[in-house]
Amino acid sequence: MGFFRREKRDNGENRITPEACSELLRAIVGNDEMTAEKALEIPAFSASVDFISDTVSMLPVKLYREDKTAHTTVEITDDKRLFLLNDEADSFMGAAACRRAQIRDMLIYGSGFVFIEQRYNGDVTALRYVEKRNISVVSNGQPIFRDFNINVGGRTYLPFNFVILARNSPDGVTGKGAVEEHKTLLSSMYSLMIYEKILTKTGGNKKGFLQSEKTLSKEAMAELKQEWKDLYANNECNMIVLNSGIKYQPSASTSVEMQLNENKRTNSEQIAQIFGLSPDLTAGKSTTEGYMAAVRTAVLPVVEKVQEALNRALLTEAEKGEYYFVLDTAELLKGDTLARYQAYEIALRNNFLQLDEVRYLEDKSPLGFDFMRLGLNDVLYDVRTKTVYTPNMNAFQRLNGNSPLTTEEERAIMELRRKTNWVKGKGGKFAGSVSNGLGGYTKMSKSEQKRISGEIMTWHPNYKSGSSHCGSYGDYFYGFKVLMPGSYNFTLKMKIAGNEDFIKRYRRRNNGFDEK
DSSP states (O other): OOSOOEEEOTTSOEEEOHHHHHHHHHHHHOOOOOOHHHHHTSHHHHHHHHHHHHHHHTSOEEEEEEETTTTEEEEEOOOHHHHHHHTBSSSSSBHHHHHHHHHHHHHHHSEEEEEEEEOTTSOEEEEEEEOGGGEEEEEOOOSSSOOEEEEETTEEEOGGGEEEEESSOSSSSOOOOHHHHTHHHHHHHHHHHHHHHHHHHTTTOOOEEEEESSOOOHHHHHHHHHHHHHHHHOSSOOOOOOOTTEEEEEOSOOHHHHTHHHHHHHHHHHHHHHTTOOHHHHTTOOOHHHHHHHIIIIIHHHHHHHHHHHHHHHSOTTTBTTEEEEEOGGGGGGGOHHHHHHHHHHHHHTTSSOHHHHHHHTTOOOOOOOOOOOOTTOOEEETTTTEEEEGGGTEEEESSTTOSOOSHHHHHHSEEESSOOEEEOGGGOEEEEOOOSSSOEEEOOHHHHHHHHHHHHHHOTTOOTTOEEEEEETTEEEEEEEEETTEEEEEEEEESTTOHHHHHHHHHHTTTOOOO
16 A cells, blocks of 8 residues: 555566645645535635625515506505614514625625525515525435426425525526635635734744754754753744754745735735625725725625515416515715715605705605705606696696697787787687777687686686786786686787886786786
């Protein structure tokens, strides 16, 4: 037996075979298998796993119901599953801790499992995290119609009994973790750490050989061995005296020669890149821009996996397609006050959030301020009523239905006259005209009278009989008196453009009128 198997050469000499060299190399290098426990001792690896799992686990889970017919989304707040996902996963483990452990297993081992505890009627009562070492997955071996049994503690379950997170998975149940995919890099980094440990324990003294020009006695040999052992065993004994004829021959390079620090830095960068992170982030020196970049490249992909797993495992077949779980990533901005407030400013300015909604997101009590700020330079369109509103003109205009003033031709039907004002009489028939007091009159046909009256009745149904009013409709300004609800005597019509000063004087002179 032995490491060497020799072959006889033609000239009678022995040589070492390739098989013997392989055995010798394995014996020298030893067993260098990388495990999860070893990988987690590497600071860059552990920091990367912790950053992703901690960041995702702190995000609150929300449940929404989508009405595809009305194109609306409603948040559901009274579902039992939300309590399990945001507060207590089971009787002993918090929701954040449960999700963090599951994500760590996915990143390290390739898959993470949470058991869904249910009543006979399907109600979820608990979400119980199961350590990866207790999970055994058995496949039916089919490449297309795959099926699995999941063995835990001697019992067999099916995949739908679990919320499963899988990394680089070919089947949705099993996956490959970072330890399995990057064994060589992690092993190299771990070996450097072990080498540093040896240097620290030996005081940084490098290994070598002692050469003697003459044969040493047994006593001298024993004394020299003991002194050399003391030199490497602790840092207190840092000097020995070599007698004449003994020389020291180094057998290994120093730390500086091997550039260990540079190698460590390079390896740490590569480990961070495994997870889509920057080395500055894992070292705690990242800027806000670096943090947001890490969120996009490392955190959001995991968020998508978690959302997909929750929707697949916790929604019933009847709920799928209508309900969906979402991790609220807005919480990621809470660490950056300036960026968060700038986002709120944009939301308020564009009116897709109200002030009390922003205060709710910041956990502050509402003010009861239910108004939105509108700029006078905007034209507003109500898609429900098909109405256009111009704030700086205080003018409404409908684009369909029985609305008046929809085209320039229709607006031209009503025009300003110079002599008398036609008045609507009993039964809707015209009964002559009267002066409007401004040296002009307004003539309208029955159909146009009906359309403009319908416009006024729509926006001002509570005008009292006998009262006088004025207002802007489209591009024109009108003065009228209410004969009865739905029946009006129009005394003035003129274009707004070019007559702004006159309209202002008209309103001041007729201060009993009001504007639509």
